Amino acid sequence: MFDWPLLQQNAPLLLGALWVTLQVSMAALVFGFVIGIVVGSLRLSPVPLLRRMGGAYIFVFRGIPLLVQLLFIYYFLPRVGLPNVSPTAAAIIGLSLAAGAYIAEIMRGGFLAIPGGQLEAAGLLGLSDAQMLMRIRVPQAVRLTLPALVNEMILLIKASSLVSVVGLADLTRTAQNLAASDYMFVQDYLMLAGFYCLINVPLAYAASLLERRLKERTA
Amino acid sequence: MNSLLIPGGKAPAPPYETTRETTRKSLDEPMKTNGEQSTVLTLSQVGKSFGNLRVLKGIELQVQRSEVVCLIGPSGSGKSTLLRSMAFLEEYDEGEIRIEGQLLGWQDTDKGRRRAPQSQINQVRRNVGMVFQQFNLWPHMTALGNVCEALRRVRKFSADEAKKRGMAMLEKVGLGHKAEAYPAQLSGGQQQRVAIARALAMEPHIMLFDEPTSALDPELVGEVLQVMKTLAKEGMTMVVVTHEMGFAAQVADSVIFLDQGEIVARGTPRQIFHNAEQPRLQQFLQNYLDRNAFWQDAKP
Ligand SMILES: Nc1ncnc2c1ncn2[C@@H]1O[C@H](COP(=O)(O)OP(=O)(O)OP(=O)(O)O)[C@@H](O)[C@H]1O
Ligand SMILES: [Mg+2]
Numbered sequence: 444m445f446d447w448p449l450l451q452q453n454a455p456l457l458l459g460a461l462w463v464t465l466q467v468s469m470a471a472l473v474f475g476f477v478i479g480i481v482v483g484s485l486r487l488s489p490v491p492l493l494r495r496m497g498g499a500y501i502f503v504f505r506g507i508p509l510l511v512q513l514l515f516i517y518y519f520l521p522r523v524g525l526p527n528v529s530p531t532a533a534a535i536i537g538l539s540l541a542a543g544a545y546i547a548e549i550m551r552g553g554f555l556a557i558p559g560g561q562l563e564a565a566g567l568l569g570l571s572d573a574q575m576l577m578r579i580r581v582p583q584a585v586r587l588t589l590p591a592l593v594n595e596m597i598l599l600i601k602a603s604s605l606v607s608v609v610g611l612a613d614l615t616r617t618a619q620n621l622a623a624s625d626y627m628f629v630q631d632y633l634m635l636a637g638f639y640c641l642i643n644v645p646l647a648y649a650a651s652l653l654e655r656r657l658k659e660r661t662a
Numbered sequence: 663m664n665s666l667l668i669p670g671g672k673a674p675a676p677p678y679e680t681t682r683e684t685t686r687k688s689l690d691e692p693m694k695t696n697g698e699q700s701t702v703l704t705l706s707q708v709g710k711s712f713g714n715l716r717v718l719k720g721i722e723l724q725v726q727r728s729e730v731v732c733l734i735g736p737s738g739s740g741k742s743t744l745l746r747s748m749a750f751l752e753e754y755d756e757g758e759i760r761i762e763g764q765l766l767g768w769q770d771t772d773k774g775r776r777r778a779p780q781s782q783i784n785q786v787r788r789n790v791g792m793v794f795q796q797f798n799l800w801p802h803m804t805a806l807g808n809v810c811e812a813l814r815r816v817r818k819f820s821a822d823e824a825k826k827r828g829m830a831m832l833e834k835v836g837l838g839h840k841a842e843a844y845p846a847q848l849s850g851g852q853q854q855r856v857a858i859a860r861a862l863a864m865e866p867h868i869m870l871f872d873e874p875t876s877a878l879d880p881e882l883v884g885e886v887l888q889v890m891k892t893l894a895k896e897g898m899t900m901v902v903v904t905h906e907m908g909f910a911a912q913v914a915d916s917v918i919f920l921d922q923g924e925i926v927a928r929g930t931p932r933q934i935f936h937n938a939e940q941p942r943l944q945q946f947l948q949n950y951l952d953r954n955a956f957w958q959d960a961k962p
Contacts, residue, residue: 560796
């Protein structure tokens with residue numbers, strides 16, 4: 444059933460594509476995290492307008508399918524005068540914006556779980572809102588929501604398979620190309636699935652270790 | 663090390679032998695500190711409502727430097743609201759609160775009273791330290807991290823300076839050896855002492871305590887009260903909401919009895935605890951005695 448020589452020949456190509464997938468996903472995770480912190484704290488702002496802006500962001504980027512967002516960024520934005528975006532940029536922008544919406548909701552939950560007294564104490568000691576966010580709210584929200592955040596990271600890596608629609612040669616697109624030329628669909632797609640598991644399974648495992656370590660220390 | 667607690671370096675804390683407790687001849691004699699007798703905190707006609715519920719009414723209060731004022735009163739009488747107003751954690755809506763002469767929280771404009779900008783509020787309450795019933799430590803930072811955080815970020819101390827001051831404060835509350843422990847690894851009493859150290863690190867001129875021992879197991883109350891007694895002896899100005907009548911009797915210069923948002927009685931501990939005249943105060947003290955007089959129920 445398996446063609447081993449062909450498998451050995453294709454594996455390095457997929458490995459290269461895996462690197463592309465990882466780069467795009469990690470970049471999107473970083474930007475999405477920044478967006479998530481900003482939007483998540485907007486959602487809890489005492490200013491109604493800011494709250495509504497945060498809500499609108501989440502409504503839009505969680506409501507529209509990622510595939511549609513990617514197409515929109517890649518094909519429609521250049522039409523309305525925005526400069527041509529490269530496939531890589533389009534992929535990172537699209538994934539970041541969507542991840543930002545999900546991470547914002549996760550962070551909001553994390554922020555809400557922090558007892559208000561901790562922030563009162565911080566404010567009274569003179570910490571600014573920004574300092575409170577970065578020093579007290581975010582570190583704790585991340586600890587409190589670590590499982591959800593890692594889950595989001597895994598979802599993001601899986602969702603990145605959609606970026607092939609903007610022509611980026613990520614893991615999925617590369618496997619499709621290989622299968623289209625050698626007709627070994629089962630073998631190539633099994634290998635594709637294996638590569639995704641190769642990242643996501645250890646990730647989930649590392650997360651559970653980390654979570655246990657943090658629990659021991661702070662709970 | 664103790665000099666870190668001297669407010670503004672102006673009124674040096676009296677050396678241990680000449681503290682209030684040893685120099686005062688009786689509890690009824692008003693306290694005198696050497697020289698300066700300035701007012702740290704002034705409340706005039708302070709009121710506060712939550713919706714239709716008026717929880718503070720016409721509060722008049724002055725706290726002198728190095729004075730220890732204890733607030734007592736039944737649950738819901740407004741003690742916390744009053745104390746929190748002194749740090750503008752509650753926006754009082756009538757009257758004035760002044761800290762060392764500066765109006766707290768509000769500013770007068772031609773269109774009436776407006777909330778002051780946050781920077782101004784922070785400036786006015788810069789010298790106010792507060793200790794909460796629930797400690798409110800930051801659980802992701804060590805004891806030392808908790809104490810140093812504001813020194814680093816707000817007072818812009820270098821890492822070394824902050825650590826030095828932070829360790830001094832932890833040692834002051836007897837927790838130098840727990841500097842690297844996280845709050846979850848400390849007992850309630852230890853956590854509360856870290857919280858006190860955190861407030862002291864900022865060299866406050868006045869310390870506010872809201873039932874600092876109410877969340878503690880009985881056997882841990884003593885260590886926290888001991889730290890507070892030491893502070894009082896060193897001349898720290900303190901306002902303490904407490905149910906620990908023993909502490910109030912021993913340490914307070916004046917005791918204020920609050921009921922339904924009003925100051926019903928005030929006086930020296932002796933006047934309040936031994937010569938209570940107001941029926942509401944008598945009732946409150948009687949309840950307290952009944953609850954705490956376990957020996958009367960003991961079988962012979
Ligand atoms: N945020 C709030 N909103 C509405 N009502 C409040 C709020 N905070 C306090 N109150 C009410 O104000 C009154 C005074 O409350 P406060 O907490 O100051 O009492 P307290 O004397 O500290 O009581 P305790 O001894 O139980 O701590 C109570 O009737 C309480 O229900
Ligand atoms: Mg209270």
